[in-house]
Amino acid sequence: MSSIIENRQITVGVTGSIAAYKIVDVVSKLVQQGAVVDVAMTSAAVNFISPLTFQSITGREPYVDMWGVHGVKGEAHIELARRTELMLIAPATASTMASLAHGFADDFVTLTALATKAPLLISPAMDSQMWDHDATQINLNLLQERGAHFIGPEQGRLASGQIGTGRLAESQKIIATIKSCLGKLEGDLTGKTVMVTAGGTREAIDPVRYIGNRSSGKMGNALAEAARDRGADVVLITTVPETAPEAVEVVAVESASEMEVAVSDHLERSEVLIMAAAVADYRVDQASEQKIKREHAKNIDLKLVPNNDIIASIATDIVKVAFAAETEDLIDNAKKKLLDKNVNLIVANNVTGEMSGFGSDTNIITILDDRGQIEELPVLSKYSCAMEILDRISDRLGS
Ligand SMILES: Cc1cc2nc3c(=O)[nH]c(=O)nc-3n(C[C@H](O)[C@H](O)[C@H](O)COP(=O)(O)O)c2cc1C
Structure with missing residues (x-):
C-alpha cells in the first residue's frame, strides 16, 4: 500500500x-x-x-x-x-x-x-x-x-x-x-467518523496493581492512522495515549468500564466502530481502596466478575468490527464471535506467531464477514492490515 x-x-x-x-x-x-x-x-x-x-x-x-x-x-x-x-x-x-x-x-x-x-x-x-x-x-x-x-x-x-x-x-x-x-481532499472515508479502540484494559486490584494483558495498542494505532489518512475523523479510545498517532482525537481510558462509557459517548457521531483493544473479560469485584499489604504465607482470593461485552451490546446501525486474538482453533472461535457479538467483520489473528500479535509491527490476519466470506491475508505491516480492513469497511459504507 x-x-x-x-x-x-x-x-x-x-x-x-x-x-x-x-x-x-x-x-x-x-x-x-x-x-x-x-x-x-x-x-x-x-x-x-x-x-x-x-x-x-x-x-x-x-x-x-x-x-x-x-x-x-x-x-x-x-x-x-x-x-x-x-x-x-x-x-x-x-x-x-x-x-x-x-x-x-x-x-x-x-x-x-x-x-x-x-x-x-x-x-x-x-x-x-x-x-x-x-x-x-x-x-x-x-x-x-x-x-x-x-x-x-x-x-x-x-x-x-x-x-x-x-x-x-x-x-x-x-x-x-x-x-x-490530503486524506480529506479525496479519501474514501472523508466525512465519516471512525471510532477505534486500542490497547489492553487495566482492571484495578488496588491503587497500585492491576490485571492487564499483553496488547501494545499497535494494531489500533495503525487503524486510527490509516483511517485518518483516508480522510476520516478518527476518535481513538486508548489505554496507551502516549503512543497515539498525531491528528486524531484521543480519549484516554484505563478499565473496560471506562472504555464502555467512552465508546457510548462517541457512538452517535460514528459511522464505524473498530474494537481493536484487548478488553478484559473480567474485573475485580471490589478493588481495594488502599494498597494490599503483603502478609507472609497467606493466600489472597480475588473475586472476578464479568465485564460487559462492549461491541455486542451496541444496537445502533453502524459498521462494527471486532478482533479475535486466539491461541488455538482460530477460525472456529472467530466464527463463533462473529455471531455472538453481532458484528459485520471479525479480524482473527493467532497471537502466538512470531510475525503476528502483541507488540509485533506485522500481523497475519484472517478477515471473516457476516456474509460468510473468509479471507486469509499474508504477513503484512499493521498499517497495511489496517488498510485491508478499511477497504472492506469502505465497501460497506458504499463510499
Ligand atoms: C535572529 C532572528 C530570529 C528571528 N526569529 C523569528 C521567529 O522565530 N519568528 C518570527 O516571527 N520572526 C522572527 N524574526 C523576525 C523576522 O525574521 C522578521 O520579521 C522578518 O522580516 C520576517 O520576514 P518574512 O516573514 O518575510 O520571512 C527573527 C529575526 C532575527 C534577526
Whole structure:
C-alpha cells in the first residue's frame, strides 16, 4: 500500500524564523515518502537557511526570487499555485502571518499562498511575546475564519531561553496533519467518523496493581492512522495515549468500564466502530481502596466478575468490527464471535506467531464477514492490515 502522500504536489513556504532549520527534516521526510515537494522561501528565510539545502533534498530548485524567470513559460508563482495540492507555511513568522491575513503578496511565499486554491497549513514559530500580541492573535483569527489550518505553535523552550508558547510543532505532527488534510481532499472515508479502540484494559486490584494483558495498542494505532489518512475523523479510545498517532482525537481510558462509557459517548457521531483493544473479560469485584499489604504465607482470593461485552451490546446501525486474538482453533472461535457479538467483520489473528500479535509491527490476519466470506491475508505491516480492513469497511459504507 503506497503512502497517502506519494506523488502528491506539496509546496512548503519557509519564512524568516530561527526555527527554519527544523523544516529541513519535514521536507526530507515528505520526499522520502514519495511527495513532490517544492520549496518557496522569503528573503528573510535565506538568512537562516540556504536554498541549496532544500535543492539538495528535493532535487528541485527552490523558489526564492519572485522576479526570476524560473524556467517556466508563464508566471512561476501561478504555475506553482495551480499544481500545488497542499501548501504548508512552516515556520511561519508573525510578519508572514500578517501578510497572509491581509492579502499582501510581496514575496514568493505570500504570492503563491494568495494565488493557490490548495488548502493552507500554517505552522507558526516565534517568541511567546510576539505570539501573544493582539496583532498576531487577530491575524490568527482572520486566517482561521478563512479556513487556514494551524499546527501549533507548541509550548516549550524558545530560542530566547524562556519557556512559553511559540515553538514550531514537531515534524511528525506537521506530517500527520498534512496526511490528514490530503486524506480529506479525496479519501474514501472523508466525512465519516471512525471510532477505534486500542490497547489492553487495566482492571484495578488496588491503587497500585492491576490485571492487564499483553496488547501494545499497535494494531489500533495503525487503524486510527490509516483511517485518518483516508480522510476520516478518527476518535481513538486508548489505554496507551502516549503512543497515539498525531491528528486524531484521543480519549484516554484505563478499565473496560471506562472504555464502555467512552465508546457510548462517541457512538452517535460514528459511522464505524473498530474494537481493536484487548478488553478484559473480567474485573475485580471490589478493588481495594488502599494498597494490599503483603502478609507472609497467606493466600489472597480475588473475586472476578464479568465485564460487559462492549461491541455486542451496541444496537445502533453502524459498521462494527471486532478482533479475535486466539491461541488455538482460530477460525472456529472467530466464527463463533462473529455471531455472538453481532458484528459485520471479525479480524482473527493467532497471537502466538512470531510475525503476528502483541507488540509485533506485522500481523497475519484472517478477515471473516457476516456474509460468510473468509479471507486469509499474508504477513503484512499493521498499517497495511489496517488498510485491508478499511477497504472492506469502505465497501460497506458504499463510499
Ligand atoms: C535572529 C532572528 C530570529 C528571528 N526569529 C523569528 C521567529 O522565530 N519568528 C518570527 O516571527 N520572526 C522572527 N524574526 C523576525 C523576522 O525574521 C522578521 O520579521 C522578518 O522580516 C520576517 O520576514 P518574512 O516573514 O518575510 O520571512 C527573527 C529575526 C532575527 C534577526
